[in-house]
Amino acid sequence: MDGSGISGDRFRVLLGQLNPVMGDLAGNAAKARAAWDEGRARGVDLVALPEMFLTGYQPQDLIRKQAFVLDAAEHLDRLMAECADGPALAIGAPYVDGVRLHNAYHVLHGGQVISRSLKHFLPNFNVFDEVRVFNRGGVEGPWTIGNHGPRIGNPVCEDAWYPDVTETMAECGAEVFIVPNGSPYFRDKFEIRLNQMVSRVVETGLPLVYLNMVGGQDDQVFDGGSFVLDRHGALMMQFPVFEEHLGEVVFERREDGWHPLKGEMAVLPGSLEQDYRVMVLALRDYLGKTGFSKVLLGLSGGVDSALVAAIAVDALGPENVRCVMLPSEYTSAASLEDAARAAALLGVRLDEVSIEGARAAVEEALAPLFEGRAADITEENIQSRLRGLMLMAQSNKFGEMLLTTGNKSEVAVGYATIYGDMSGGYNPIKDLYKTRVFEICRWRNANWRDWMKGPEGEAVPVAIIDKPPSAELRADQKDEDSLPPYEVLDGILKMLVDEEKSVADCVAAGYDREVVKKVEHLLYISEYKRFQSAPGARLSPRAFWLDRRYPIVNRWRDPSG
Structure with a gap:
């Protein structure tokens, strides 16, 4: 030597x-x-x-x-x-x-x-x-x-x-x-x-x-x-x-x-586990590195918020996660029960703040201006924005970072209310298509790892996974009233967004041209919402923000197909 x-x-x-x-x-x-x-x-x-x-x-x-x-x-x-x-x-x-x-x-x-x-x-x-x-x-x-x-x-x-x-x-x-x-x-x-x-x-x-x-x-x-x-x-x-x-x-x-020389050989986990762990680690580090220790989120009884709650608990522990239910007259009893079940499984506190009184006050204030006009998406968005207002008020008061819960399918086509359910400091599932949301939920229910701070076993109630998705902003509302079935929507979005394929490519793959053109239109007109949205964990090579940068003002539409 x-x-x-x-x-x-x-x-x-x-x-x-x-x-x-x-x-x-x-x-x-x-x-x-x-x-x-x-x-x-x-x-x-x-x-x-x-x-x-x-x-x-x-x-x-x-x-x-x-x-x-x-x-x-x-x-x-x-x-x-x-x-x-x-x-x-x-x-x-x-x-x-x-x-x-x-x-x-x-x-x-x-x-x-x-x-x-x-x-x-x-x-x-x-x-x-x-x-x-x-x-x-x-x-x-x-x-x-x-x-x-x-x-x-x-x-x-x-x-x-x-x-x-x-x-x-x-x-x-x-x-x-x-x-x-x-x-x-x-x-x-x-x-x-x-x-x-x-x-x-x-x-x-x-x-x-x-x-x-x-x-x-x-x-x-x-x-x-x-x-x-x-x-x-x-x-x-x-x-x-x-x-x-x-x-x-x-x-x-x-x-x-x-x-x-031959040394240690760690086993690499599967794709679903890696995606889930990325979302957990991204949230844990984003909170820790920005000086936050606690989060809150609106728990609607739907699958997206239930998954975000599970990610937050696995990242931070149940004692550092607070969920809030914000019901309106359109919130079903089943959603209230499902939200309570999700919170109980995760061991987190669940508060309830009704938006009915605030909604009545806002609609009364606007009534002279809106007189003679039929109710439309405006009234639906008032509900969402009131929820955002009340959640942000709690975030300010208690020093908890508000998590937003829109999946990539919704973020892509703008099926979310800016200054409403898009309010928040971080979105763990921003790059997770809706169909994969369901897959990840099922994976988490069947698997537990020692890096998770949440409980073993069922983390997202099966009833939430199995029921038809709904924003519950009007009577008997379902997501498929406004959007193609998620299997179709996600298939088209993967081609248009992740692969930068043309409308003609989508049609050749078997998708209806009118549906593809509708999705393309929604994708482009929603750019301004994404420009103002919270950051979220990158899971794919074409995540919204740095991977895919499009102009907000854009009149071009694909003439192919």
Whole structure:
């Protein structure tokens, strides 16, 4: 073993799959220091953390504020000094090269920066807009510690999705890749990541570490799931998803190069469980990182609010969730019973505030102006807006964040009242189509995990899942009075929204043209509502907000089909 502490035959890396808080430079630096302390206690050679860990990711336009970048640089310098005597520390943080700002990955050792990799390929699609805030860096060569460790290349996140960077690093002598990431979740993304990284390994013949961030940031959840591949593309280590995790990988030098030894292999959960956990983690982190500890929501007796209540309880515990029933003359006895049953199953407090008196007062005040006009959607929306008013008043009074409960199907076609049931600070099911709402409810009723803070067993009453959905804003109202059946609506929306298909494509798939054109019209005219809606957990590659950005004023309609 030489003076660096590295064995000639072994190189040990502690991987920190950790959860930073956006802008909490001191807190993130402390978390990095704690990981480094753990690595020093274990006697490892390198402690590696994810992309932009010091600031949090994605910083968006916050990173354009000079004072923020300077503050980050000061915290990085302190870490460099504090972590001088022990293993190297690799950490993502911004870097200014003259006047050019970069997404950089710094390797600190012995009180110096021994390597700095600048992100070369800046993603500018889906939720990413890095071209707006960062400058493209050149491809850096590999680095090493002492005389016997492997030569390590650090392609930063997107850089590893293309062969150019890894092949250049390999040509410059890299023997191992450690790829720091801030890669957010969307459904079934793990296999996409894995296939891409296997391609880089096959192209270069070098082992690869994929180190991902974990935790919620606004609408995005970084799902972790870090892994290690050997030089043949075989999976040697797999970290759990959605959990902070410190894991050690050992590289062994043999005649043909460096090889990672077999390590822990976490089992990846199925798609429904991953979606549900994303919604739980997104809400838990959004509340915790914004300083809230309690939530409330309107519990209508419908499936959407019942699912949001279950998510909130699993995220925060029943003692931190309060539900409110706001009945009107159109609220059925069955809905009152179902809401009470849902609250009882979850163990949450259920309050009741009638909107009848307030509704009568509003209608009386408006009567002189509305005289001679028949009742229509106006009166229905008054009810919804009164509920929003009363829930927001309670949120203000008690310091509880109000959760809104519209699913993606409703958000897409505007089947929600702005300043009414759209009122709230966060929407856990914003990217969950109605048909999948039912699937998730059934999954939660049949499954319980130790990361859930709610009770085992039935969480959403079966009676709620099975009954026809209704807004109950007029007598005998059903959702299908205004919308196609959800199986049809969701099928069309998946094509128009998630796949950007044409009307002709939808018709060719078997959907009625008039129905498709109605859905398309509702989709476009509802853009202004989505522009003002609460953030919510991203589950798909085409979630409303950053993934799909459309103009509010838009007269174009698809002439095909």
